[in-house]
Amino acid sequence: MINAPTDKILAIGLMSGTSVDGIDAALVEICDRQGILSTNLIAGHTYEYEADLRKEILAVCAGEPRSLQQICELDDRIAESFAKAALAITEKSDRQPNLIGSHGQTVFHRPPAGQKMGYTVQLGRGAVIAELTGIKTVSDFRVADIEVGGQGAPLVPMVDALLLSHPTKYRACQNIGGISNVTYLPPNAGAIPEQIFGFDNGAGNVLMDMATQKLFGQPFDRDGAIARQGKANLELINQWLEQEFFLIPPPKSTGRELFSPDYLKARLEECQDLSNYDILATLTEFTARAISKSYRDFLPVLPEEVLVGGGGGRNGYLMERLQDLLKPAIVKRTDDFGLSGDSKEAIAFAVLGYLRIKERYGNLPSVTGAKRSVLLGRIFA
Numbered sequence: 001m002i003n004a005p006t007d008k009i010l011a012i013g014l015m016s017g018t019s020v021d022g023i024d025a026a027l028v029e030i031c032d033r034q035g036i037l038s039t040n041l042i043a044g045h046t047y048e049y050e051a052d053l054r055k056e057i058l059a060v061c062a063g064e065p066r067s068l069q070q071i072c073e074l075d076d077r078i079a080e081s082f083a084k085a086a087l088a089i090t091e092k093s094d095r096q097p098n099l100i101g102s103h104g105q106t107v108f109h110r111p112p113a114g115q116k117m118g119y120t121v122q123l124g125r126g127a128v129i130a131e132l133t134g135i136k137t138v139s140d141f142r143v144a145d146i147e148v149g150g151q152g153a154p155l156v157p158m159v160d161a162l163l164l165s166h167p168t169k170y171r172a173c174q175n176i177g178g179i180s181n182v183t184y185l186p187p188n189a190g191a192i193p194e195q196i197f198g199f200d201n202g203a204g205n206v207l208m209d210m211a212t213q214k215l216f217g218q219p220f221d222r223d224g225a226i227a228r229q230g231k232a233n234l235e236l237i238n239q240w241l242e243q244e245f246f247l248i249p250p251p252k253s254t255g256r257e258l259f260s261p262d263y264l265k266a267r268l269e270e271c272q273d274l275s276n277y278d279i280l281a282t283l284t285e286f287t288a289r290a291i292s293k294s295y296r297d298f299l300p301v302l303p304e305e306v307l308v309g310g311g312g313g314r315n316g317y318l319m320e321r322l323q324d325l326l327k328p329a330i331v332k333r334t335d336d337f338g339l340s341g342d343s344k345e346a347i348a349f350a351v352l353g354y355l356r357i358k359e360r361y362g363n364l365p366s367v368t369g370a371k372r373s374v375l376l377g378r379i380f381a
């Protein structure tokens, strides 16, 4: 028997998501056996942003005015933090990585509307990361998809299809980060990319986080311990789920522009009769129901297994609510399927970087609505 040629590289994936909690870095071995990819996570870590940098990013995300010069300086400061994270995670191996795939930090995202092309901005330029680390860097992953009419998001579905599809089962990969998004994987999805769907399906943790900070002075509701003590108001939730974002069919993407501090303020005004615990319970149930409703409304087949990634998977109460709402599907964290839920998005950008240098398409037009498949990312050597 002739052994299939195998390509093995050591790559770093870098991602900071809509929670803006820090830079998720993954040092990952990517094994390519004639186009069939597998990954082996050597190390994964979240490097927190410096407090003032995080504050500045959140201010820009919230639309506070800044000069172009200030934005450029922020771009480089973020790139420097990403480079630092890459160098720190490199220490976990005695081998030098061949590649960095860096998502950067989204500070603005406007999906396409009618004839109007979308616009998306990720700061942390790849040129600076490549310069400071000496490692070939791929960044700016979303722009090429936007340029062919796509949403530019979500992009992880391609990697879900490559790493997590099952030969016979219907699966959904549910990410619950700041924003939540789903990938629908019919059996053997890797072989039938046009049948893969994916879209953003609501505010993941972002509203719960902002409310926990405002009402309880804590960064987030650890394990859902606060929400668990309250009672959700279903009348309000059903009203909130009538909002246009939840009703329009995919392709769709969203961000902090919609689920903003102002959005939370308006919801909290509607919660005046509720205790703070009930408010957290209501926002948590809102996140869970937005997800379950999106499956019933938009997925061709309800999944048998739901693989949850992102920080929301650590919220035991939210996971219980999802399990209840999505039964008979089995809801588990991706870790139970051999892929770290905390590092999943960082791993995904390492893989997308790999696809780029191999000149393999990175977007899925059935997910983003793009007119065609394209190479994602700019390479800085």
Ligand SMILES: Nc1ncnc2c1ncn2[C@@H]1O[C@H](COP(=O)(O)OP(=O)(O)OP(=O)(O)O)[C@@H](O)[C@H]1O
Binding pocket: 016, 017, 018, 019, 020, 021, 024, 175, 176, 177, 178, 179, 180, 205, 209, 220, 221, 222, 223, 224, 309, 310, 311, 312, 314, 315, 316, 345
């Ligand atoms: N133990 C925990 N209990 C409850 N929630 C948690 C826990 N750990 C993390 N989280 C939640 O997860 C969030 C971070 O999730 P994650 O790192 O996936 O976000 P992200 O990378 O910004 O996401 P995305 O790019 O998908 O928007 C935290 O802000 C918090 O709300």
Ligand SMILES: CC(=O)N[C@H]1[C@@H]2OC[C@@H](O2)[C@@H](O)[C@@H]1O[C@H](C)C(=O)O
Binding pocket: 017, 018, 106, 109, 120, 152, 153, 154, 155, 156, 157, 177, 178, 179, 180, 181, 200, 253, 254, 255, 345
């Ligand atoms: C514009 C942008 O940064 N979108 C993020 C965000 O965070 C979650 C959700 O909204 C998703 O669409 C996307 O990230 C993941 C990594 C993706 O592209 O698959």
